[in-house]
Amino acid sequence: MTNYREKLWPAPWLFLSTALVIPASLLVFLPINIFVGIAAAIVLYSGCLTLLLLSATRIQVTETELVAGRARLPLAIIGDVEGFAGSDATLERGQRLDARAFLVIRGWIDPVIRIELLDANDPVPYWLVSTRNPKDVISAIRRAHAQPK
Structure with missing residues (x-):
């Protein structure tokens, strides 16, 4: 039986600050191709979100x-x-x-x-x-x- 359970989710500001990967990836990939730039931004931000959510520690x-x-x-x-x-x-x-x-x-x-x-x-x-x-x-x-x- 569990007496107490807590998940140490990342703070909201971490989700917001990792959103900076979107303009950074657009800056790098838009000169190559607009679709590549948008796809890279989506993939990189999704990866950041996934890593943040997976890093939540259980107490x-x-x-x-x-x-x-x-x-x-x-x-x-x-x-x-x-x-x-x-x-x-x-x-x-x-x-x-x-x-x-x-x-x-x-x-x-x-x-x-x-x-x-x-x-x-x-x-x-x-x-x-x-x-x-x-x-x-x-x-x-x-x-x-x-x-x-």
Whole structure:
């Protein structure tokens, strides 16, 4: 059973900014042929949209694990979980970041959660994960911890 699910879709400004490939491809291909220029613009922008949509990362909390992208973390080894937003999130992604941390961060999403690991054999001290709803992810992890196994 899933306690929480989120898809980290790219921000709207990314879709808009990739539209700049349209005039760029027209500028390059229109001198060759008008139909080639229009076809190239359509194909290149469609490719950009496809890549943006495929890059959306999944965050999921189940009864037994946290899934962040392709990575899976058993809830049994999760310690303290904290959420950060604004300047605190910027510090967590920058000055306070441990080089050994596992990162699933997206530049277009400001809030992050820091998930401490209890496994002494794991060289990774914590995970830092982008999420638009840090409170919801934290409460889902805590609910899953509280459920009897």
